Amino acid sequence: MMFPLVYELAEDGIPVTVTCGVLKLVRQDYYRWRSEPVGPAARLRAQRVAALVAAHLDDPQAGYRVLADDVSAKGVRMSYRTAWRLCSMNGLWSSYGKPKRGRVKKGSGGSAPAYPDWVNRVFTADAANRLWLMDITEHRTLEGKLYCCAIRDVFSGRIVGYSIQSRMKARIVVDAIEHAAQRRGDVGGCIVHSDRGSQMRSAAARRAMRRHDLIGSMGKVGSAGDNAAMESFFSLLQRNVLNTRRTWESREQLRLAIVLWIERDYHRRRRQDRLGRLTPIEFEAKMATQALAA
Secondary structure (H helix, E strand, O other), X not given: OOHHHHHHHHHOOOOHHHHHHHHOOOHHHHHHHHHOOOOHHHHHHHHHHHHHHHHHHHOOOOOHXXXXXXXXXXXXXXXXXXXXXXXXXXXXXXXXXXXXXOOOOOOOOOOOOOOOOOOOOOOOOOOOOOEEEEEEEEEEXXXXXXXXXXEEEOOOOOEEEEEEEOOOOHHHHHHHHHHHHXXXXXXXXXXXXXXXXXXXXOHHHHHHHHHOOOEEEEOOOOOHHHHHHHHHHHHHHHHHHHOOOOOOOOHHHHHHHHHHHHHHHHHHOOOEHHHOXXXXXXXXXXXXXXXXXX
């Protein structure tokens, strides 16, 4: 760390020999540093830190062991001890960890939203693709947790997009947005309302929103009422699939059960009073027929 000082003093006219003598440095080491100021160890450390930062942004809940596994799988190998040291030096703490000094306490406002609240608990829409609601739920299997990010169209109640994965990373939100945009076509101008979860506020999720000209909206921290319509759908999912008495042996087994319930039971069999005792699929087909007739 003293070699840059030797270089600066040499630029000011002080001989390297004199400076190295005073600082008790070896001149050969200084000239070796001059030929390659950033050594292999420093480059490797920078590469590891960059990989850990990227993995942390993608999965803020992950601890240093999970981050180490993620970056090692991508070719940047390191031990858990090295990952812990680099994460500690760079403040890469899991959002599930203990609060650090200076962090915002619960009830003081929480994290800033990525978007304003354009919905204000008015969960109504006069046409499809005007207002979507998005949220994430989880359930345990014998293999571990399974997460489902779903997007619901307020107009018909249809689940227009969803993603089911074993990790609650930003990718689960991005995939759900892409799925919804692919199924619905032109969705520009549609409001997508969610809570302030880190996955919803991630840079990857915001890029996906901009890619399809979607308008983001976020409710308050710790207020379930700000996304009550989406919570009601997850309550149905819990009662009909997740909270059944059977034990889910694997994530794949539960994933297939969730997909089957959404696409068959919820979309095509469950009739809703607010839709005139029609299913979401029937309601959308009826509205489309009336629009064409008009």
